[in-house]
Amino acid sequence: MFSKSLLLWPAVALASVTIEDPSDVIDPKWWAADNAIIPDYNIPFVEVQPSDIVATHNVKGKAASADHTTWYATANDSSVLLVSEKGSFKGSYITFEKRGYSSNLDDASFWGFNAAINVANASTAVFDHINVTVHNGAAGVYAYGTDTVVNVTNSWLYSSGPVSHGLYASGNGTIYGSNLEVYSGGYRSSSFSGDSPAGYVYVKDSVAHSSGIGSATFYALGSIDASNVVSVSEKGPVIFADGAQAATLVDCDCTAGLLGGVAMFSSQIRNDADSPATLNLTNTKFTTTGKTMPGLWFGNLIGQVTLNNAELNTDSGILVVANYSQITQDFDYYASYEDNSSLKPAEITVSVSESNLVGDLVAYNGSSISWALTKHSTWTGAAYSGYAKSTFDVSLDATSQWTLTADTTVQNFTDSLRTLKNVHSGGFTLYYNSTVSTWLGGKTVHLPGGGKARPISLTSSRVHRNTQSWRI
């Protein structure tokens, strides 16, 4: 169970609604020992998916169906149902109960060992009204391989223990989910996940709740497409994404408790500019609860963000961080050069439309944020470097407004109005780079609110740099 605040129009009053999820029925406290299991990935890695995945029910190379029944598996490293070798399965009103540990979490993660349901190798499965309960650490529904497609509707998924993602698509597999209620209590157990080389996950009209560190609502490796999902990730971001992945969220209301509303990074070599990671939040609201958590966090990544009628509510007052950093497999801190010396800065482009955003942009150690306000957007905030020189570009279309809350230094500043009447200075100075923002002619210009736009001089940039720092 978790609560969401609602803004009730036209009365401006905050109300709270309570959202039910499977943790209301099976109390995670009863499974605290499971949820405390810390995954160990320093174990031998099997290079291909073994064909001898053990399951109590097997559908290999044929079509089968079942309904109104309960199926179990209790042994370690075993599944309840395996559909493989171009098999197909249709299941309605089935309770799947899985107990038993994963002796090798790499096998669980890469090949779906121990998942309640494993659909592999160009197989398909369609489920409705299934109840999947897993204990001791196992994914709910795992889809593996090219041309594997799984549909799950009107279903309930509960898990305890590590690597217990609700829906988990890997090896190019695809899962469609709708009308789901998902809870996971363990470490690294995101509600809806993709895995290498890619998983394609589509979710709509669902509720998701995850409690463990490393457990996001969405883990993008491949693509995530979500609409009308209400979620809370108590100790994770709404979205983790590793590398040049794509996530689109429409009509979602999601709360994150650790790292950032999104934590998008490359755990390997940073992606190229011609294949950026993409994030699209449309009609979507993110709330971050940690005191230092930004709305959107990026490290060692080139990314393109679209915020269209998006809300980013942060306790920290930080909208976006771009950092020379990444996220390690501990999933609970921003890693540095000491963890991995082959990092690169983050380069993030954000296009904002129809949104009113309040908060700052912070870039670290050579990172950059390019921030474009379009279509009746407003921004109240400033941009500054966390440490070492980082750069910002800001552009405003004629319908958008910027209210400065501190002196801000921008490289490429463009304003379609050209009169700068949409830059409300509050007495602060907007420093611009006259080499890049040539249209201002290197002049000092008065802004509404008593402040000025002025070219960066070496002195002012030296003085200005690091006048503000990360608030921790």
Ligand SMILES: *[C@@H]1O[C@H](CO)[C@@H](O)[C@H](O)[C@H]1NC(C)=O
């Ligand atoms: C899937 O196909 C691959 C390649 O043929 C094979 O190595 C693997 O064992 C198969 N997996 C299953 C579960 O049958």
Ligand SMILES: *[C@@H]1O[C@H](CO)[C@@H](O)[C@H](O)[C@H]1NC(C)=O
């Ligand atoms: C199953 O795994 C658990 C936890 O690792 C272990 O204690 C138990 O001995 C295993 N059971 C068998 C039959 O191997």
Ligand SMILES: *[C@@H]1O[C@H](CO)[C@@H](O)[C@H](O)[C@H]1NC(C)=O
């Ligand atoms: C699913 O099964 C669990 C335990 O097997 C039960 O407690 C829960 O109420 C069931 N959920 C639904 C929606 O039937």
Ligand SMILES: *[C@@H]1O[C@H](CO)[C@@H](O)[C@H](O)[C@H]1NC(C)=O
């Ligand atoms: C996933 O797709 C890639 C690219 O098409 C392919 O090389 C790879 O074999 C596929 N992997 C699986 C497990 O199907």
Ligand SMILES: *[C@@H]1O[C@H](CO)[C@@H](O)[C@H](O)[C@H]1NC(C)=O
């Ligand atoms: C699976 O779901 C997708 C998306 O809703 C739908 O297009 C497709 O027809 C479904 N497949 C089956 C076999 O139900």
Ligand SMILES: *[C@@H]1O[C@H](CO)[C@@H](O)[C@H](O)[C@H]1NC(C)=O
């Ligand atoms: C460090 O990063 C490089 C590439 O960025 C990657 O290949 C390597 O695996 C990473 N090493 C560790 C220990 O994470």
Ligand SMILES: *[C@@H]1O[C@H](CO)[C@@H](O)[C@H](O)[C@H]1NC(C)=O
């Ligand atoms: C963002 O997603 C919305 C909803 O799917 C779509 O209409 C829009 O074209 C997307 N924008 C970009 C830049 O991808």
Ligand SMILES: *[C@@H]1O[C@H](CO)[C@@H](O)[C@H](O)[C@H]1NC(C)=O
């Ligand atoms: C930025 O990255 C550094 C490591 O380079 C890390 O120590 C610091 O915590 C990060 N801060 C944020 C807010 O990302």
Ligand SMILES: *[C@@H]1O[C@H](CO)[C@@H](O)[C@H](O)[C@H]1NC(C)=O
């Ligand atoms: C900042 O980036 C440089 C590489 O440009 C790197 O050597 C240094 O360790 C980084 N500093 C931190 C605190 O990450």
Ligand SMILES: *[C@@H]1O[C@H](CO)[C@@H](O)[C@H](O)[C@H]1NC(C)=O
């Ligand atoms: C201004 O922009 C030019 C061209 O990108 C760059 O070389 C220079 O370092 C910038 N100046 C400052 C003070 O940031």
Ligand SMILES: *[C@@H]1O[C@H](CO)[C@@H](O)[C@H](O)[C@H]1NC(C)=O
């Ligand atoms: C500055 O930003 C504007 C608006 O995004 C863009 O059209 C222009 O090419 C940029 N100029 C430079 C020098 O990057």
